[in-house]
Every structure is written in structure tokens, then in C-alpha cells.
Amino acid sequence: MNDAHDISRLDLNLLVVFDALLRERSVTRAGQTLGITQSAMSHSLARLRVFFDDALFIKSYRGVTPTAKAEALAPDILAIIDSIRNRVLSQAQFDASQAKRTFSLCVTDMGELVFIPPLLSRLKEVAPHCSIHTLQVPPHNMEATLASGEADLVLGSVMNAPEGLYQQELFMHPFVTIASVKNKEIGDTLSLEQFCSMPHVAVMLAGRSLRAYDSVIEDAGIKRHIAFTTPHFLFVPLLLDQHPEFLATVPQSLGTVFARHNLVKVFEPPVALPKFSLRQYWHPRFHQDRAIVWLRGLVKETFSELPEGMR
Structure with a gap:
């Protein structure tokens, strides 16, 4: 093979033919998969053989069998085909049902x-x-x-x-206030007095300028005793379970999930809070x-x- 490293001499469509032959192990079936005639497949295989200076696929009683060189080339060629299909072509169109991403x-x-x-x-x-x-x-x-x-x-x-x-x-998204199911001081409703007198857990996410996630409470003019802050929402119900006297105000969806596991009781905050x-x-x-x-x-x-x- 002359100038084997000149990629311009390789028709990339031939790699698709190689891929089909490797998968189907039959010139006829590979052609059917690609929608081309057996004659066209044979011509493409001949060109592949010239380029790689190897038979690549030899006749067997079941169809064709890859040579040692074809087996060696297979991982790289399949990786190229996969990259073109799932990275390059996906930029032109995206078929969610077939995409691997x-x-x-x-x-x-x-x-x-x-x-x-x-x-x-x-x-x-x-x-x-x-x-x-x-x-x-x-x-x-x-x-x-x-x-x-x-x-x-x-x-x-x-x-x-x-x-x-x-x-x-x-x-x-609205806020809700949650209390442990072990909290015996709160019945079916949560009063403003209870809300202000009980200690609170607040979530303070990293990089938020030390502003609590539920700081709208303070913005509404309510002063509360924040006994503990954490950057982790999922720690809140566990802490409330260990310290039933604590309250926390969290997004409604989170309160719903916690309540589903019978960890907390969910209340509408006793003060009007804006949705976020x-x-x-x-x-x-x-x-x-x-x-x-x-x-x-x-x-x-x-x-x-x-x-x-x-x-």
C-alpha cells in the first residue's frame, strides 16, 4: 500500500462497509443492511483490501470470516463509526430513540x-x-x-x-414547614407563635453568600432562632428525627417526599411566603x-x- 497515512485516499464510506461486514459476517446480509447490492458490496470490499493490503474477510461455510488484521482493526474502526454516529451526526440531527449519550x-x-x-x-x-x-x-x-x-x-x-x-x-415552587412526626407540641396546624418559638434548621447552600435558602422568612419580617445550618437538604429530616423540637422550611416537593416516608408532618407556613x-x-x-x-x-x-x- 502506497502512502498508507494519506487519509484522503480512504473513502470513509468504506468504514461503514467494514462495520457491516464485521457485524453480519455475510456480503449479502451486509449489503441488505446498508441498502446496496451485493455487487456494490463486493466492489467496496475489494477497495478495502487494496487500501489495507489484506484480504480482511475471507469466505467460510457461514459467509465471511475476518482475518487477523481485520480483527485488529475492528476496535478502532468501530470506535470511529460510533463517534460519527453519536457525536458528529447528532449535531445535525438528534434521534433520541437511537442516541447513546x-x-x-x-x-x-x-x-x-x-x-x-x-x-x-x-x-x-x-x-x-x-x-x-x-x-x-x-x-x-x-x-x-x-x-x-x-x-x-x-x-x-x-x-x-x-x-x-x-x-x-x-x-x-412554594415553601412548606416541616416538623418531625415525633414532635408532640404541634397538632394539625402550626401557629405563628410556635413557628417563632421553636428552633429551626436552615439550608445554606455553598457559594450563596451565606444567605439561607429560606431567607424569605426574614425578608417577611419574621425573626426565628436558627439553631443549625447545613448545605444538605437530605440531612434535614434525619436531624428532625433526632431533635423533634426543630422545625425546617423547605420547598414543597421536598416536604412531600419526606412525608411519604413518614418522617415528617407538613404544614403551610404561618406567614405568607413568596414562591420561588x-x-x-x-x-x-x-x-x-x-x-x-x-x-x-x-x-x-x-x-x-x-x-x-x-x-
């Missing part, structure tokens, strides 16, 4: 508990070969994480989101990316269909 989402631990399960269910229905990876990043790293492609979307309520990011409101907006954020660099456009649509659709108590 891992989507990365920035969410809090609350988001993982409440929103990832229904999203995984929808993904299983419409994109069975795709998967989800979650990560957490502080707000000051949010733009860089999205710009690099390390994360495809950020889901949550981000105070002071970086300028220049696209964002879309998914729904408005849960949004998805993405970087302009990937605004037209077909796969990310599809993902944003799936997220919006999934969250729109969540029951009222979950959003």
Missing part, C-alpha cells in the same frame, strides 16, 4: 431526590440508550462548567445567575446543539407534568 446536569441533593427520578422515567421511555450524570458546582463556577460542556444544564433556583446564560422558568422560580440554565455555546435543545424540551415537559405537590 450521557447528559450531565448540575443539581442540588434536593434536585436529585425530587426531580431526577421522573426525568429518568421519561428518558427510559423516549431515549432508552441515554443516561444522566449529576454534579454539583458552586454558582461562581456555573458558567465555566456549562461553557466547557462538563454540564449540559443547571437545574434549580440560582440567586444572581451569571449574566449571558440562557434560562427558562420551569415552574413556581425553579429554572433551567444553559450556555449560549450550546444553544443550537440539537441534543441539548431536545434535552431542554424533555425537562420542560417532564416538570410541567409533575403533580402539584411535587412542584
Whole structure:
């Protein structure tokens, strides 16, 4: 083979032929898979043999069998075909039913508990070969994480989101106050007096300028005794179980999940609190990316269909 490293001499369509022959082990069946005649397949195989200076596939009683060189080439050629199908072509079009892709989402631990399960269910229905990876990043790293492609979307309520990011409101989320089922001081309702006199647990997410997630309570003019702060939503019901005298004010969806496990009682806060907006954020660099456009649509659709108590 002359000038074997000159890629311009290789018709990349021949790699598709190689892939089909490797899978089907028959010139006829490979041609049927690709929608071309057996004659065209034979011609393509002849060109492959010239380029690689090897028979590649030899006749056998079952069809064709790859040579040692074909077996050696197979992993690299299959990787090339897979990359073209799932990375290059996905930029021109995105077929969710056939795509093999891992989507990365920035969410809090609350988001993982409440929103990832229904999203995984929808993904299983419409994109069975795709998967989800979650990560957490502080707000000051949010733009860089999205710009690099390390994360495809950020889901949550981000105070002071970086300028220049696209964002879309998914729904408005109310707060609820939760108490341990072991708390015997509270009956079926929670009074303002009880709310103000009992110690509270507050979630203070990293990178939020030391502002509690439920700081709207103080904004409403209510003074409370915050006995403990944590950056972890999922620790709250466990702490309330160990210290039943504590209260916590959390997003409604989280309170619903905790109550479902018979850990807490859920109350409407005894003071009017504004709802907060849960949004998805993405970087302009990937605004037209077909796969990310599809993902944003799936997220919006999934969250729109969540029951009222979950959003």
C-alpha cells in the first residue's frame, strides 16, 4: 500500500462497509443492511483490501470470516463509526430513540431526590440508550462548567445567575414547614407563635453568600432562632428525627417526599411566603446543539407534568 497515512485516499464510506461486514459476517446480509447490492458490496470490499493490503474477510461455510488484521482493526474502526454516529451526526440531527449519550446536569441533593427520578422515567421511555450524570458546582463556577460542556444544564433556583446564560422558568415552587412526626407540641396546624418559638434548621447552600435558602422568612419580617445550618437538604429530616423540637422550611416537593416516608408532618407556613422560580440554565455555546435543545424540551415537559405537590 502506497502512502498508507494519506487519509484522503480512504473513502470513509468504506468504514461503514467494514462495520457491516464485521457485524453480519455475510456480503449479502451486509449489503441488505446498508441498502446496496451485493455487487456494490463486493466492489467496496475489494477497495478495502487494496487500501489495507489484506484480504480482511475471507469466505467460510457461514459467509465471511475476518482475518487477523481485520480483527485488529475492528476496535478502532468501530470506535470511529460510533463517534460519527453519536457525536458528529447528532449535531445535525438528534434521534433520541437511537442516541447513546450521557447528559450531565448540575443539581442540588434536593434536585436529585425530587426531580431526577421522573426525568429518568421519561428518558427510559423516549431515549432508552441515554443516561444522566449529576454534579454539583458552586454558582461562581456555573458558567465555566456549562461553557466547557462538563454540564449540559443547571437545574434549580440560582440567586444572581451569571449574566449571558440562557434560562427558562420551569415552574413556581412554594415553601412548606416541616416538623418531625415525633414532635408532640404541634397538632394539625402550626401557629405563628410556635413557628417563632421553636428552633429551626436552615439550608445554606455553598457559594450563596451565606444567605439561607429560606431567607424569605426574614425578608417577611419574621425573626426565628436558627439553631443549625447545613448545605444538605437530605440531612434535614434525619436531624428532625433526632431533635423533634426543630422545625425546617423547605420547598414543597421536598416536604412531600419526606412525608411519604413518614418522617415528617407538613404544614403551610404561618406567614405568607413568596414562591420561588425553579429554572433551567444553559450556555449560549450550546444553544443550537440539537441534543441539548431536545434535552431542554424533555425537562420542560417532564416538570410541567409533575403533580402539584411535587412542584
